[in-house]
Amino acid sequence: MLKSILKMxxxxxxxxxxxxxxxxxxxxxxxxxxxxxxxxELFSAENYNESLKTVDFAISFDSxxxxxxxxxxxxxxxxxxxxxxxxxxMPLLKRDFKIDTINNFIGRCYFSLGYSYSYKNxxxxxxxxxxxxxxxxxxxxxxxxxxxxxSYLGKQMALHNLERxxxxxxxxxxxxxxxxxxxxxxxxxxxxxxxxxxxxGALMDLNKSIISNRLDSSxxxxxxxxxxxxxxxxxxxxxxxxxxxxAIFYDSKNEMxxxxxxxxxxxxxxxxxxxQDYRKxxxxxxxxxxxxxxxxxxx
Numbered sequence: 001m002l003k004s005i006l007k008m009x010x011x012x013x014x015x016x017x018x019x020x021x022x023x024x025x026x027x028x029x030x031x032x033x034x035x036x037x038x039x040x041e042l043f044s045a046e047n048y049n050e051s052l053k054t055v056d057f058a059i060s061f062d063s064x065x066x067x068x069x070x071x072x073x074x075x076x077x078x079x080x081x082x083x084x085x086x087x088x089x090m091p092l093l094k095r096d097f098k099i100d101t102i103n104n105f106i107g108r109c110y111f112s113l114g115y116s117y118s119y120k121n122x123x124x125x126x127x128x129x130x131x132x133x134x135x136x137x138x139x140x141x142x143x144x145x146x147x148x149x150x151s152y153l154g155k156q157m158a159l160h161n162l163e164r165x166x167x168x169x170x171x172x173x174x175x176x177x178x179x180x181x182x183x184x185x186x187x188x189x190x191x192x193x194x195x196x197x198x199x200x201g202a203l204m205d206l207n208k209s210i211i212s213n214r215l216d217s218s219x220x221x222x223x224x225x226x227x228x229x230x231x232x233x234x235x236x237x238x239x240x241x242x243x244x245x246x247a248i249f250y251d252s253k254n255e256m257x258x259x260x261x262x263x264x265x266x267x268x269x270x271x272x273x274x275x276q277d278y279r280k281x282x283x284x285x286x287x288x289x290x291x292x293x294x295x296x297x298x299x
Contacts, residue, residue, distance in 0.1 A: 032062030039071055048078055066097045073105065082113040100145035107137035107154050115161065134158045149179060156188060165195040183214045191226050199230050206230075221251035228260060237264050255284040259292075266296065 035058035042051035052075045058068040073089035076082075086109045092102050111134040117127030138155035141148050152175035159168035169192040176185050190205030206227045209215055215223060228243035244261040247254055262277030275297035281289045 028061040029065075032058045032060075032065045032068065034058075035061065036065060036068040036071065039068065043071060043075065048075055051075060052079075064095075066092055066095060070098070070102070070105075077105075077109055077112070080112075080116075082109045082116070085109050100141045100148050100151070103137045103141035103144065104148060104151045104154065107134045107141060107151065107158075110134035110137060111154055111158050111161075114158070118161070128162060131158045131162050147178060149175070149182070152178075153184070153188070156192075160188075160192065160195075165192050168192050169196065183209050183212045184219055187215060187219060187223050190223070194226055194230060199233065203227065203230055217250045218254070221247040221249075221254045221257065224250070225254065225257045225260060232260075232264060237268060240264055253284055255281040255286040255289075258284070259286065259289055262292070271296070 035054055039051045039054035039058055042048075042054060052072065055068050055072045055075065058065055059072065062068070069092060070089060073085045076085035076088055086106055089102060089105060089109075093099065093106075110130045114127045114130030114134060117123050117130060135155055135158050138151045138158065141151040142155070145151075152171060156168045156171045156175070159165075159171060169189065172185055172189045172192060176182065176189065179185060186205050187209035190202045190209065193199070193205060194202035206223050209223050210220065210227070224243040224247040228240040228247070231237070231240040231243060241261060241264055244257050244264070247257040248261070251257070258277040258281040262274040262281070265271075265274035265277065275293065278289050278293050278297060282293060
């Protein structure tokens with residue numbers, strides 16, 4: 001009888017020890033999940049600094065919390081730390097975590113990096129290399145999920161920035177077959193047609209996108225800006241200026257619209273207006289416009 005009681009007590013003690021060990025193992029993961037939830041809420045509320053601090057706590061409790069790691073990478077990307085974002089998120093590919101989404105995100109980081117290198121005149125070669133890498137990751141995303149809309153857009157923009165307009169157009173046509181109701185794809189196709197010399201086809205797509213009332217402000221601004229290029233090519237300078245003014249109305253930080261309007265004012269001999277637009281583009285960070293200011297406005 002005594003032996004039976006001792007065995008029972010021993011079994012209970014072993015069970016309790018197992019439960020304690022299990023609880024102690026789960027506690028860090030539970031704390032990590034709680035911190036991640038708060039960090040995600042802060043991110044949604046656009047409180048990015050506090051979100052970054054909180055997500056670091058989440059990862060400190062569980063270094064394998066994939067959601068927390070991805071959130072940290074998105075925060076790094078938000079703060080324009082593109083290379084750090086890539087380093088943070090890259091291990092998730094080896095864990096097969098949201099393969100299509102992670103590949104798309106890395107593609108976006110490389111695109112941002114490439115654009116920054118080129119836009120700020122830092123290093124054109126590095127900019128092109130980053131854009132080429134972005135295409136690789138966008139393609140990987142599409143291999144995993146052929147219906148990943150954002151990866152088509154990202155790939156198309158990277159090809160455009162590399163001046164591979166034919167490939168960009170092919171990518172858009174492929175996407176439009178899958179997403180025929182996307183007015184943004186139609187708008188972007190108009191841009192590529194313009195760069196390939198098909199201005200009639202470009203006008204059809206750009207006009208359709210402008211009158212649709214389904215573009216957001218920045219995309220609508222670009223639609224007006226590229227349509228203005230076609231007007232300018234046909235010596236319709238007043239219409240071009242009108243479109244560029246609308247582009248600036250819908251996106252007051254569209255530095256390329258200021259430069260384009262400045263160029264037309266310059267052609268019309270309106271130096272004060274041209275230089276005002278050039279200087280505004282420079283204020284917005286367009287380094288390349290300084291040459292025009294130096295040559296034309298400082299004399």
